Amino acid sequence: MSEGIKNSNLSLLLKEILKKRSFSMRKLSELTEIDTATISRIINGKRKANPEQLQKFADCLDVPITDLFIAAGYPIEQAQKKPQSxxxxxxxxxxxxxxxxxxxxxxxxxxxxxxxxxxxxxxxxxxxxxxxxxxxxxxxxxxxxxxxxxxxxxxxxxxxxxxxxxxxxxxxxxxxxxxxxxxxxxxxxxxxxxxxxxxxxxxxxxxxxxxxxx
Incomplete structure (x- = not known):
């Protein structure tokens, strides 16, 4: 894993990925079925994303779930577990x-x-x-x-x-x-x-x- 991702927090990482994909928060909301306001709070660092939300982000943005878990501060082992629905x-x-x-x-x-x-x-x-x-x-x-x-x-x-x-x-x-x-x-x-x-x-x-x- 690159040092940049390793040292980045979830907020910065998601902003970087959305910019690369040319995705708006509204578009991410449509794909993940997570409310836009919730996504906004997560991306702006005002709310901690839960494992299920991270899994949806990983699936829709085509990024490794482990990158998101580390950026969000979760133990890497938790990325291997099936998140609670x-x-x-x-x-x-x-x-x-x-x-x-x-x-x-x-x-x-x-x-x-x-x-x-x-x-x-x-x-x-x-x-x-x-x-x-x-x-x-x-x-x-x-x-x-x-x-x-x-x-x-x-x-x-x-x-x-x-x-x-x-x-x-x-x-x-x-x-x-x-x-x-x-x-x-x-x-x-x-x-x-x-x-x-x-x-x-x-x-x-x-x-x-x-x-x-x-």
Whole structure:
């Protein structure tokens, strides 16, 4: 490994790589599905990147993961380990936030989100459930705006659902994520700032993982 990379920190290294690739932070966000604001904080040294984020950077920028781990200050051995999935990191972060605040007094678990999705999966197969998605998705999207990569994933699910591109099971799964997003009162109600939509993002990731296994 070159001495330059060895002595560089992650911020400088990422800036150098993005410049060489002619990539903007927005482009990196699209490729990695990591929020642009998060990438900005990492690149400007205001936030420590976790192993999963480093893996995504390595994959999308075509650089050795070990270079990024060393620059970020992680032990080199950790680069050889499979990083904890983003979804579990998010669940842990949400729960830690809830426990340290007085905004919400219920325990957040992935199982609770999965239970809601299973319920919505049944609902979406009814005429009422389908109409709710077709009539309300656009309106909810306008209220929320683009708050992260999961919005683009929801838009893609909506188009497939609207055009019925998928098996009945796939459409039901996509519909469950759409209903979860549309309804304002879910595991973490949408009006709880600033975490109201984090469980929606988790729900989308759960459904994407289920679809990828089919």
């Amino acid at each position: 983003d979804i579990h990191i998010s669940v842990d972060s949400i729960q830690n936030f809830l426990e340290s605040s007085n905004l919400y007094d219920k325990k957040f678990t992935m199982a609770s989100v999965e239970q809601e999705l299973a319920k919505y999966e049944q609902y979406v197969q009814t005429e009422e459930g389908t109409e709710t998605i077709l009539n309300s998705f656009g309106e909810k999207l306008q209220k929320v705006g683009s708050i992260g990569p999961f919005i683009n994933q929801l838009k893609d699910m909506y188009e497939k659902f609207r055009l019925k591109k998928g098996t009945p099971r796939e459409l039901a799964l996509m519909g469950s994520a759409l209903i979860y997003f549309i309804l304002p009162v879910d595991i973490i109600p949408d009006y709880i700032f600033p975490i109201g939509y984090l469980d929606d993002a988790i729900a989308v990731q759960i459904v994407i993982n289920l679809l990828s296994k089919k």
